[in-house]
Amino acid sequence: MWENFALAWNSGPFLQYFFNSVIVSISILLIQFMTIIPSAYAFARYKFKGSSLLFGLTMITLMIPAQLIFLPVYLMFSKLDLINSLFALILPFASSAFGIFLLRQSFKQVPEELLESARLDKASEWKIIY
Known part of the structure; x- marks a missing residue:
């Protein structure tokens, strides 16, 4: 019955839930842009001491099941008083090993x-990356 949809919609603050979802999604997206793109570019284009070790550690994190990290993350956020806040939903997804791997490739x-032609045209590294 169609009135059940209206009853369900009016039973809770679904508009607030929607805005929370938009805030969390956009925040995660922007933070991942700021962390994943520079790190993937550094792994792909620069050879620095320990780069293969760091990239290997990044790949190892893909093998850790997410369920294994739930309790330590919860305990850390409870010590930081972030429980029941949007930061607790955003911070665990600030970076992504899969995203770093995909962009590196x-x-x-x-x-x-x-890239050399861009540098000859006086493009900065940030302009080349983005």
């Missing part, structure tokens, strides 16, 4: 000559 396919 994508950056490795861009020819070095293209």
